[in-house]
Amino acid sequence: MHISRTAIITGITGQDGAYLADLLLGKGYTVYGTYRRAASTNFWRIDELGIRSNPNLHLVEYDLTDLGANIRLLQKTKATEVYNLAAQSFVAVSFDQPMTTAQITGLGPLNLLEAIRIVDSSIRFYQASTSELFGKVQTIPQNENTPFYPRSPYGVAKLYAHWITINYRESYDIFATSGILFNHESPLRGLEFVTRKITDAVARIHLGKQDMLELGNLDAKRDWGYAKDYVEGMWRILQAKEPDTYVLATNRTESVRDFVNMAFKAVGRQIEWQGSNENEVGIDSATGNTVIRVNPQFYRPAEVELLIGNPTHAREKLGWEPQTTLEELCKMMVDADLRRVQQGCSF
Numbered sequence: 001m002h003i004s005r006t007a008i009i010t011g012i013t014g015q016d017g018a019y020l021a022d023l024l025l026g027k028g029y030t031v032y033g034t035y036r037r038a039a040s041t042n043f044w045r046i047d048e049l050g051i052r053s054n055p056n057l058h059l060v061e062y063d064l065t066d067l068g069a070n071i072r073l074l075q076k077t078k079a080t081e082v083y084n085l086a087a088q089s090f091v092a093v094s095f096d097q098p099m100t101t102a103q104i105t106g107l108g109p110l111n112l113l114e115a116i117r118i119v120d121s122s123i124r125f126y127q128a129s130t131s132e133l134f135g136k137v138q139t140i141p142q143n144e145n146t147p148f149y150p151r152s153p154y155g156v157a158k159l160y161a162h163w164i165t166i167n168y169r170e171s172y173d174i175f176a177t178s179g180i181l182f183n184h185e186s187p188l189r190g191l192e193f194v195t196r197k198i199t200d201a202v203a204r205i206h207l208g209k210q211d212m213l214e215l216g217n218l219d220a221k222r223d224w225g226y227a228k229d230y231v232e233g234m235w236r237i238l239q240a241k242e243p244d245t246y247v248l249a250t251n252r253t254e255s256v257r258d259f260v261n262m263a264f265k266a267v268g269r270q271i272e273w274q275g276s277n278e279n280e281v282g283i284d285s286a287t288g289n290t291v292i293r294v295n296p297q298f299y300r301p302a303e304v305e306l307l308i309g310n311p312t313h314a315r316e317k318l319g320w321e322p323q324t325t326l327e328e329l330c331k332m333m334v335d336a337d338l339r340r341v342q343q344g345c346s347f
């Protein structure tokens with residue numbers, strides 16, 4: 001199906017922005033992808049996907065926190081769909097930079113919504129909401145009706161963005177949607193997020209380039225899916241008849257420790273766990289080497305202990321379902337990292 005529409009993706013240099021651009025270009029869209037001015041550019045993800053030179057992709061310098069820039073972006077592109085993926089998205093950093101996180105992740109989306117209200121209120125808007133809204137979970141599994149209890153400045157900022165999106169839907173009849181997405185990972189995940197930190201380290205340890213990996217809370221449990229499946233869900237959310245809020249999740253939860261086991265299994269190794277809490281270590285059963293240590297430096301001031309989502313609403317209304325198992329995802333990430341480490345890549 002060829003769709004000759006124009007879409008804006010804020011945050012095309014991020015994991016989801018790159019996959020979504022690839023998806024939309026494949027459907028025939030003209031895509032305006034925004035990036036931030038920086039001393040050095042950061043296009044490795046769109047390069048990995050081979051889309052940087054696609055004639056239908058236009059890269060635009062932009063900052064979400066600048067209202068004028070948002071207005072001009074909409075005026076210039078005449079886009080009919082806006083996917084707002086830009087954010088300070090790392091939970092741990094939000095404790096050190098709460099104001100910056102509030103300005104970008106919380107208030108940033110309001111700039112876009114105001115721009116839509118001013119320029120053309122028929123533009124469809126997608127807001128990247130998050131399972132971090134549930135935070136200290138009160139019901140298992142979480143769905144669109146589960147109460148929110150964010151546990152970080154990031155979660156609190158996203159809560160504002162989530163509700164202001166709903167408020168603009170209800171106040172101004174804007175097609176403003178929100179996807180409450182649970183963690184989704186891929187070989188394009190940033191190295192600081194736990195899954196990629198693990199798969200990169202497992203590749204290095206397996207290839208003899210690193211001895212050990214330090215992690216924080218091994219007991220945290222997440223509902224991890226594959227980012228490529230989730231950007232398909234974002235697109236479907238914007239194509240629906242009515243604007244709405246949807247949970248996208250796999251309905252399976254595993255601990256960080258489980259993910260470590262899975263990643264080592266992908267290179268044919270097995271981990272034996274000894275000790276507890278800060279003294280827990282993971283030992284490679286073939287070599288007897290300690291390959292995992294806990295470092296409390298990676299603990300968070302307030303933790304989200306357990307997330308597991310119920311994507312029934314998305315399945316029933318959008319026909320969306322995750323297509324990739326966690327084992328497949330983990331293996332895909334480990335294989336990509338083995339290749340990168342062998343090639344000497346730094347990302």
Ligand code: NDP
Nearest residue numbers: 011013014015016063064085086087089128130181183184
């Ligand atoms: P990334 O951190 O990989 O990407 C974030 C993007 O936002 C980057 O392109 C970044 O640019 C850009 N950005 C940051 N600040 C600004 C700013 N002030 N102006 C313009 N652009 C900015 O995140 P993901 O791709 O993983 O996530 C996409 C969105 O989905 C985020 O909003 C995230 O919070 C949310 N989300 C993610 C989930 C996940 O599991 N991945 C789950 C639920 C929600 P730069 O490269 O310059 O830093």
Ligand code: GDR
Nearest residue numbers: 089091130131132182183192193194195215216217220298
């Ligand atoms: P999260 O992802 O906070 O869920 O946010 P992250 O991968 O950073 O942490 C997941 C869990 O792992 C625990 N953990 C560690 N985390 C990191 N980063 N590094 C470590 O060494 C480590 N050790 C244990 C964390 O404490 C946490 O419990 C991601 C982001 O993409 C958000 O933008 C998004 O909204 C949510 O997912 C859904």
